Amino acid sequence: MNVRLVSLLVLLVSTTLAAQSSVPRPLEVPYRLITLKNGLTVILHRDASVPVVAVNVWYHVGSANERVGRTGFAHLFEHLMFEGSKSVKEGEFDTLLESAGGTNNGSTTKDRTNYYEDLPANALELALFLESDRMGFLLDTMSPERVNGQRDVVKNERRQSYENRPYGMADLQLDRMLWPAGHPYSWPTIGEMADLTAASHQDVVAFFKKYYAPNNASLVIAGDIDFDRTQALVEKWFADIPAGAPVEPVAPPAAMLTSVKRQTLKDRVQLPRLYLGWLTPRMFAPGDAALDIASSVLSGGKNSRLYKRLVYDMQIAQDVVAYQQSGALGGSFFIIATARPGKSVAEIQKVIDEEVDRLRRQPPDAREVQRAINQTEASFYRGMERVGSYRGKADQLNAYFAAGGGPDYFAEDLARYTSISPSDVQAAIVKWLPADRRVELVVEPETSK
Amino acid sequence: MRRAFLCVLGVLCGCISVSLAAQDRSTPPSLGPPPTLNLPAIQKRTLANGLPVWIIEAHEVPIVQVNLVVRAGSGDDPAGKFGLASLAAAMLDEGAGSRSALEIADAVDFLGANLMTTSGFDSSAVRLNVPVARLADALPLMADVVLRPTFPVDELERLRQERVTALLQARDEPESIAPAAFARLVFGRSHRYGTGAIGTTPTLKTFIVDDLRAFHSTYYQPANSTLVVVGDITADAAVAQLEKQFGGWKNGAAVKRVEVPAAPQLSRGEIVIVDVPGAEQSQIRIGWVGVPRSTPDFFALEVLNTILGGSFTSRLNQNLREEHGYSYGASSRFDMRLSAGAFVAGAGVQSDKTAESVREFFNELNDIAKPIGEEELNKAKNYVALGFPGQFETTSDLAANLEELLVYGLPEDYFEQYVPRIRAITANDVQKVASRYIQPSRFVVVVVGDRQSIEPGIRSLKLGPVRTLSVDEALGP
Numbered sequence: 001m002n003v004r005l006v007s008l009l010v011l012l013v014s015t016t017l018a019a020q021s022s023v024p025r026p027l028e029v030p031y032r033l034i035t036l037k038n039g040l041t042v043i044l045h046r047d048a049s050v051p052v053v054a055v056n057v058w059y060h061v062g063s064a065n066e067r068v069g070r071t072g073f074a075h076l077f078e079h080l081m082f083e084g085s086k087s088v089k090e091g092e093f094d095t096l097l098e099s100a101g102g103t104n105n106g107s108t109t110k111d112r113t114n115y116y117e118d119l120p121a122n123a124l125e126l127a128l129f130l131e132s133d134r135m136g137f138l139l140d141t142m143s144p145e146r147v148n149g150q151r152d153v154v155k156n157e158r159r160q161s162y163e164n165r166p167y168g169m170a171d172l173q174l175d176r177m178l179w180p181a182g183h184p185y186s187w188p189t190i191g192e193m194a195d196l197t198a199a200s201h202q203d204v205v206a207f208f209k210k211y212y213a214p215n216n217a218s219l220v221i222a223g224d225i226d227f228d229r230t231q232a233l234v235e236k237w238f239a240d241i242p243a244g245a246p247v248e249p250v251a252p253p254a255a256m257l258t259s260v261k262r263q264t265l266k267d268r269v270q271l272p273r274l275y276l277g278w279l280t281p282r283m284f285a286p287g288d289a290a291l292d293i294a295s296s297v298l299s300g301g302k303n304s305r306l307y308k309r310l311v312y313d314m315q316i317a318q319d320v321v322a323y324q325q326s327g328a329l330g331g332s333f334f335i336i337a338t339a340r341p342g343k344s345v346a347e348i349q350k351v352i353d354e355e356v357d358r359l360r361r362q363p364p365d366a367r368e369v370q371r372a373i374n375q376t377e378a379s380f381y382r383g384m385e386r387v388g389s390y391r392g393k394a395d396q397l398n399a400y401f402a403a404g405g406g407p408d409y410f411a412e413d414l415a416r417y418t419s420i421s422p423s424d425v426q427a428a429i430v431k432w433l434p435a436d437r438r439v440e441l442v443v444e445p446e447t448s449k
Numbered sequence: 450m451r452r453a454f455l456c457v458l459g460v461l462c463g464c465i466s467v468s469l470a471a472q473d474r475s476t477p478p479s480l481g482p483p484p485t486l487n488l489p490a491i492q493k494r495t496l497a498n499g500l501p502v503w504i505i506e507a508h509e510v511p512i513v514q515v516n517l518v519v520r521a522g523s524g525d526d527p528a529g530k531f532g533l534a535s536l537a538a539a540m541l542d543e544g545a546g547s548r549s550a551l552e553i554a555d556a557v558d559f560l561g562a563n564l565m566t567t568s569g570f571d572s573s574a575v576r577l578n579v580p581v582a583r584l585a586d587a588l589p590l591m592a593d594v595v596l597r598p599t600f601p602v603d604e605l606e607r608l609r610q611e612r613v614t615a616l617l618q619a620r621d622e623p624e625s626i627a628p629a630a631f632a633r634l635v636f637g638r639s640h641r642y643g644t645g646a647i648g649t650t651p652t653l654k655t656f657i658v659d660d661l662r663a664f665h666s667t668y669y670q671p672a673n674s675t676l677v678v679v680g681d682i683t684a685d686a687a688v689a690q691l692e693k694q695f696g697g698w699k700n701g702a703a704v705k706r707v708e709v710p711a712a713p714q715l716s717r718g719e720i721v722i723v724d725v726p727g728a729e730q731s732q733i734r735i736g737w738v739g740v741p742r743s744t745p746d747f748f749a750l751e752v753l754n755t756i757l758g759g760s761f762t763s764r765l766n767q768n769l770r771e772e773h774g775y776s777y778g779a780s781s782r783f784d785m786r787l788s789a790g791a792f793v794a795g796a797g798v799q800s801d802k803t804a805e806s807v808r809e810f811f812n813e814l815n816d817i818a819k820p821i822g823e824e825e826l827n828k829a830k831n832y833v834a835l836g837f838p839g840q841f842e843t844t845s846d847l848a849a850n851l852e853e854l855l856v857y858g859l860p861e862d863y864f865e866q867y868v869p870r871i872r873a874i875t876a877n878d879v880q881k882v883a884s885r886y887i888q889p890s891r892f893v894v895v896v897v898g899d900r901q902s903i904e905p906g907i908r909s910l911k912l913g914p915v916r917t918l919s920v921d922e923a924l925g926p
Contacts, residue, residue: 026511049509050842051484087474091771094762096477099828101835120835125478133474152774152799156730160777160797163729166621224484240471268727269621271614302554312551315607318614340614371559378561378580384510385843 026381027410029393032227034234038243039215042234043397043407045222047387053223054388055117055127057135058398060218061211062111063191064184064250064329069198072154072191073207075108076199079150081115082106086137090146093130100126107390108189111328112402114395118388121224128237135217136241139208144201151196158190166269170443177261177439178277178332184252185330213244218401222387222394252329255279262440269445271318274345276335276352277439280432283326284403289416290428291324291333296372297364297425298322298335298355303371305355305364306335314351316343328403333433345442359429363422376417380410486838488864489847492684496696500671503855504684505847511581513680514844515588515691517595518852519573521668523646524709524787529655531641532648536608536656537664538568541575543604546593550604553590562587566594570646571742571787572856573668578845581681585690592694598665600658613650620920623725624797627732627897630723630923634893635737635791636712638925642790651926666701673704677851679844709788714738715891718913720807723923724900731803731898732795735810737891739792742785742857748870749878750783750886755829756879757781757817757887758794762828764813765794773809775802783886787857792886800899804906807894811912814889821876834871895923 032044063074084090097104102119117127162168172188179186219238221230257279281287298306299322310317320337335356337348386392400409492504526533542557542564543550557564562579564587575595579587619625629645636643647653676695678687715737740746751759758765758781769779776796784790794814798806840846854863896907900917908915 047509049507050838051487052839052842088477091762091767095828098760098762098832100480101483101831101837101839103836103839118839120483120838122481122483123835126480129474129478132472137474149771149774153770153777156775156797156799157777159729159799160624164623164797166618237472268725270617301558303551303558308551312607315610318611318618338618340610341617367559371555374559374561376561378512378563378578381510381512381580382578385512387842388839 026384027414029397029408029410031397031407032231033407034231036214036235036239038239038241039213040238040241041218041401042231043218043220043401044225044227044230045220045387045393045397046225046227047222047393048224051121051224052387053119053121053124053127053221053225054392054394055119055124055131056220056222056388056394056398057115057131058218058402059113059212060216060247060402061113062109063187063189064110064252064327065211066184066187068182068187069195070203071187071195072189073199073203074113075189075191076150076154076196077204077207077212078106078108078113078115079154080142080146080204081134081138083146083150084141085134086140087133088130090141093134096126096130102127109327110185110189114398116388116395124221124225124230125233125237128233131219132237132241135212135214135238138212139205142201142205142208147199147201147204151199154190155193155196158193158196161190167267167273167443169267170265170273170275170441173263173265174275174277174334174439174441177263177441178257178279179255180253182253183255184250185255185327209244211247213247214238214241215243216247218398220394220397220407222392222397250329255330257437257439260436260438260440264442264444266446267443269443271338271341272345272445273336273338273443274348275439275441275443276349277441278333278433278437280324280331280333281326282328282330284405284416285326287428287432288324288326288331290420290424291331291432292376293369293372293417293420294359294425294429295322295324295333296375297359297368300372300375305359306337306352309351309355310337310348316340316351317348349440353435356429356433357435359426363426366422369420369422369425373417373420377414380414483835484838486841486864486868489841491851494684494688496671496688496692498671498696498698498700500674500676500695500698502676502678502688502691503851504687505679505851506683507679507844507847508681510844511681512844513579513581513584513678513682514848515577515584515591516677516848516852517575517591517674518677518855519669519674520856521673521704521706522568522572523570524641525668525706526641526648528639529652530660531644531652532612532646533656533660533664534573535568535646535648536612536653537661538566538573539608540600540605540661541566541594541598541665543608544599544601546597546599548593550601553594556590557587560587564591564594568646570642570790572852574852576848584682588690588694595669596695596698600661602658605656605658605661609653609656612647612653616647616650616653620924623728623730623732623897626723626725626920626924627734627795627895628793630721630897630918631734631736631793631893631895632791633923633925634721634895635715640712641709642712642786642788649926668704670700670704671695671698672700675855677848677855679847679851709786711789712738715893718890718892718894720894720896720907720913720915721923722900722904722907722915722917723895723897724917724919725897726899726901728897728899729800730797731800731806731896731903732797733803733806733810734793734795734895735814735889735892736791736793737888737893738789739783740785740886741787741789744785746882746886747785749874749882751833751871752826752829752874753817753879753882754781754783755833756821756825757813760829760832764817765796765810768809768813769796769798769806773802773805775799775806775809779810800902803896803898803903804910807896807907807912808910811889814887814892817883817887818880821879823876826876826879830871830874834868837868
């Protein structure tokens with residue numbers, strides 16, 4: 001059944017039922033969208049099940065907007081956003097929120113930077129005050145000392161996540177191997193140490209002016225809110241922020257693997273690990289959902305192809321995982337396995353290649369695919385439970401909006417999966433996971449010869 | 450990732466006036482009164498065999514969480530058999546009723562369900578999360594796993610190898626080495642809390658199927674368990690299905706639970722360096738024996754710990770991360786189990802600032818005994834009290850909250866009393882518990898890092914006797 005037809009059916013069903021009751025269907029997330037004169041997109045969603053409100057801002061800038069020699073900026077900048085702005089003294093951002101019973105955080109990926117506050121419903125205006133002040137007036141107080149301070153914190157974040165973690169450096173090496181030099185996805189979001197050291201106060205100021213403008217941002221407020229009152233508050237705090245110049249989209253160079261690229265790294269680990277990587281479609285493009293289902297067929301649960309053979313039957317791997325990771329500019333697919341003591345990555349690679357090849361020649365069973373789809377569907381329902389934090393409804397509304405599908409894309413997104421057939425999975429593996437055009441990275445114990 | 454009143458509206462009655470004149474930002478907006486906690490009703494029923502069922506109806510999302518909570522965990526492992534409770538729980542779904550491990554997994558996965566068999570120090574649980582439309586198909590699988598596990602010897606071998614390998618891998622990772630070494634130093638190798646829940650390689654190698662069967666038949670009984678149900682189902686419908694699946698479960702011999710004894714407190718401090726050559730960070734853990742969950746000082750300690758190391762603006766985090774930039778984050782906590790777990794403060798810090806970081810830890814741990822100012826006290830109390838209602842949002846949050854009541858025998862009105870009891874804490878209360886439970890001169894300090902570069906600086910702090918260990922010496926076999 002083709003996707004558009006399924007979406008239409010879902011819409012028809014939801015419209016009919018909506019006529020009978022005012023309770024939205026499970027995957028409907030009704031919203032109001034307004035655009036301020038300065039270009040800020042505002043999305044409101046009401047969910048009064050708990051007296052909390054989630055405020056979630058996406059700036060449409062990520063590490064993909066950086067350049068070689070100045071990597072790590074988007075993430076360093078994210079840190080600086082918490083250090084105070086014109087009307088918020090250093091340290092006050094968190095103090096004010098904690099005093100109101102709120103939690104907050106932010107994150108940076110290749111494509112976007114997000115910030116969120118989850119608060120009791122009465123504290124909504126505090127979050128709007130804080131977000132608007134740092135959106136419009138961060139530079140007023142951003143000093144070289146502040147940049148230096150957060151630079152040190154970020155370097156420690158990198159050490160903790162990469163240099164001082166087993167297999168940590170392999171994570172960074174994979175992207176360097178997959179994407180061509182200069183491609184926005186080739187450098188790590190955390191940045192190279194040398195680039196972090198070189199980042200100057202002026203560099204950071206320029207970055208803010210270019211990317212942190214209301215016309216390059218979207219604000220979602222979800223939870224126990226009244227639409228009209230909330231809209232008025234948003235106008236009150238954000239309307240006076242001047243728009244910035246339009247931001248040009250990133251135009252990445254073409255990326256294609258034409259052969260096998262293989263490397264070996266040594267690390268302070270007991271067990272060798274194998275990484276296989278491919279370049280695949282970007283988020284929501286054809287093949288993206290089929291590869292998600294393929295990853296579940298390959299490594300989702302005990303009966304999955306790779307887990308069953310490598311971990312359960314042969315017991316030559318301690319773990320194996322396959323996943324599709326897609327962004328705005330492209331995607332990648334990984335199969336990663338750790339060897340048991342005394343076992344080799346060579347024997348593991350042989351089995352992986354056999355299993356992937358089987359799926360090229362013969363589609364998975366209908367049951368295998370349906371199992372994966374059922375798991376996906378259940379996870380969509382679970383995603384409806386929380387308004388705040390990462391991947392809560394507020395964050396997801398922002399994610400769908402940023403991808404161009406409209407904020408309430410939940411049912412359409414699920415429909416991408418429910419419509420997948422075994423031959424779709426087979427076709428995606430044939431097209432996107434060839435054996436002779438991929439990355440192979442092996443991490444070996446330092447002590448091995 | 451970064452790790453952290455009625456509004457005076459000037460009501461715009463339906464018309465939005467957009468003014469480009471600057472908004473006055475000289476003070477943050479004042480907030481209206483906080484919303485009250487709307488505790489969902491907990492309905493309590495009992496099955497025919499005496500198994501209690503606690504139900505919260507939550508109809509927003511068509512999901513149901515069903516948790517079978519068993520009052521036995523790693524704390525109940527016999528001497529020489531550390532890891533038994535954990536392995537027994539893990540084995541439950543490796544064969545049950547007439548189904549093999551693969552058949553159970555396939556059936557559960559096909560329903561879009563998650564079925565987890567887990568265990569901690571104080572309790573074990575079998576937890577099912579499933580779309581409500583499939584609950585009737587999922588519950589029999591859950592019941593099989595709880596009531597009729599078969600403990601196949603092949604699966605035992607597989608899990609044994611998996612766990613032994615995991616312990617091996619943990620020796621690669623400073624963030625795993627540090628808490629393991631710390632626990633061993635605080636509690637010793639014979640106290641249950643000195644070893645992790647999964648045990649050690651020597652104990653794992655001893656387990657036979659009969660050990661697992663015996664643990665299961667001893668502790669997994671209706672009289673020692675409770676069912677918790679949260680989600681899109683009525684209490685009547687839930688009980689009807691549960692009666693069918695769990696009503697025939699029979700009790701065995703009465704459970705006599707042996708308490709984990711209170712561990713002797715540390716009497717003098719010491720510093721132990723665990724060598725990871727070339728490490729770019731040092732993982733630091735500092736502390737001693739803390740308090741059990743039943744401590745009468747629970748609420749005062751919640752507030753104390755929030756101030757010391759339990760929030761982004763806490764003293765430890767502000768010092769080590771924001772002020773000095775030595776770390777991505779520092780924190781502290783009281784690990785409150787049925788018996789006293791540890792008090793621990795910790796952080797990962799850049800190697801070349803290890804000694805400075807340890808000194809700052811001690812500065813803060815000593816300073817916390819001084820009187821706390823009103824502003825700092827109120828900020829902490831507000832953070833805890835006002836954030837409390839937000840912990841009742843999802844089905845799994847609600848189920849976890851009920852589990853806490855059950856496992857620790859908390860009073861029926863615990864949730865209603867939580868906020869008022871936090872609000873009642875005074876600066877005096879905090880100072881009293883600080884001086885009693887935070888005595889830095891008696892703490893053990895574990896530093897997992899590059900001995901060669903960090904040792905001289907640590908010795909020069911003159912905080913107490915210093916010794917160095919390899920990872921294998923620190924963790925044992």
